Amino acid sequence: MYMESVIECKNLTHYYGKRLIYENLSFSVPQGRILGLLGKNGTGKTTTINILSGYLRPRSGECLVFGENVQTMNPARRRDIGLLIEGHVQYTFMNISQIEKFYSQFYPKWNKDAYYELMEKLKVAPGQRISRMSCGQRSQVALGLILAQNPELLVLDDFSLGLDPGYRRLFIEYLHEYAKAENKTVFLTSHIIQDMERLIDDCIILDYGKILIQQPVSTLLDNLRRFTFTVPEGYSWQIADDKFYHPSLIRNHIETYAFLKQEDVEQELREMQVPYTELKCENVNLEDAFIGLTGKY
Numbered sequence: 272m273y274m275e276s277v278i279e280c281k282n283l284t285h286y287y288g289k290r291l292i293y294e295n296l297s298f299s300v301p302q303g304r305i306l307g308l309l310g311k312n313g314t315g316k317t318t319t320i321n322i323l324s325g326y327l328r329p330r331s332g333e334c335l336v337f338g339e340n341v342q343t344m345n346p347a348r349r350r351d352i353g354l355l356i357e358g359h360v361q362y363t364f365m366n367i368s369q370i371e372k373f374y375s376q377f378y379p380k381w382n383k384d385a386y387y388e389l390m391e392k393l394k395v396a397p398g399q400r401i402s403r404m405s406c407g408q409r410s411q412v413a414l415g416l417i418l419a420q421n422p423e424l425l426v427l428d429d430f431s432l433g434l435d436p437g438y439r440r441l442f443i444e445y446l447h448e449y450a451k452a453e454n455k456t457v458f459l460t461s462h463i464i465q466d467m468e469r470l471i472d473d474c475i476i477l478d479y480g481k482i483l484i485q486q487p488v489s490t491l492l493d494n495l496r497r498f499t500f501t502v503p504e505g506y507s508w509q510i511a512d513d514k515f516y517h518p519s520l521i522r523n524h525i526e527t528y529a530f531l532k533q534e535d536v537e538q539e540l541r542e543m544q545v546p547y548t549e550l551k552c553e554n555v556n557l558e559d560a561f562i563g564l565t566g567k568y
């Protein structure tokens with residue numbers, strides 16, 4: 272059985288035309304885990320989601336879902352993948368109950384209650400067409416339909432698009448409870464990293480062309496720290512050391528991130544003969560970690 276990894280991508284390389292997006296990307300997602308794919312604009316998150324949904328064929332490498340190649344997966348098995356592409360709902364001429372009835376025919380494990388529980392929280396009249404709903408309300412309908420589909424794997428691209436903070440929080444709590452209680456596997460992207468921090472077990476941080484890091488969020492936050500220190504006016508820090516991520520100098524203050532303890536940083540600075548004072552070490556949240564590892568721009 273496939274049970275170890277629900278998703279397994281091996282050596283994915285993708286180009287659009289001649290433009291390389293990434294090379295030899297490999298990762299796996301174990302059953303029951305919630306994994307967030309984080310990356311700046313244009314690093315290839317949607318591309319990865321399209322590959323692992325079977326919509327896009329990578330230039331090379333393969334992607335297995337439930338142990339089967341997604342490109343050749345049979346449609347009955349594909350029903351176990353719940354896919355949300357940027358809050359998109361089709362058939363917007365239908366209302367909430369019409370669309371529920373429509374989709375229920377395609378999915379044998381359909382769970383109408385999961386859908387209506389979420390819909391009850393939407394402030395819309397039962398007969399209102401989806402085309403007349405706000406963008407955030409439509410996203411909620413799309414999310415509700417995916418929960419009702421009751422798939423083993425949920426793939427959510429930019430799931431928070433258009434949702435206000437209240438609905439986002441509601442959805443995150445709802446999804447977290449649901450995924451853990453039902454042992455679902457979730458692969459998602461969002462630019463709202465505070466949401467990710469509340470929801471995900473593991474993260475992949477994608478940089479242009481490659482994966483920077485894949486690890487449990489708790490491991491990342493236990494080990495990555497922000498360091499700030501003061502240097503003499505006019506001092507310029509040339510570091511030839513890849514232990515320090517994105518050092519930035521503003522006036523005479525340096526800020527950098529490293530997977531090191533304070534004493535190790537002190538030793539590194541002494542070895543590099545940096546005339547530092549006022550070294551400060553801080554723990555970070557996921558947003559700081561993301562910015563620290565990928566840089567501010």
Ligand SMILES: Nc1ncnc2c1ncn2[C@@H]1O[C@H](COP(=O)(O)OP(=O)(O)OP(=O)(O)O)[C@@H](O)[C@H]1O
Pocket residue numbers: 287288292310311312313314315316317318319
């Ligand atoms: N169909 C396409 N043809 C050509 N280039 C494309 C196509 N789709 C995406 N790209 C390019 O590939 C790169 C990765 O795009 P992708 O949409 O996967 O990024 P993303 O990480 O999801 O970005 P964002 O955070 O902005 O949603 C971008 O530079 C984009 O311009």
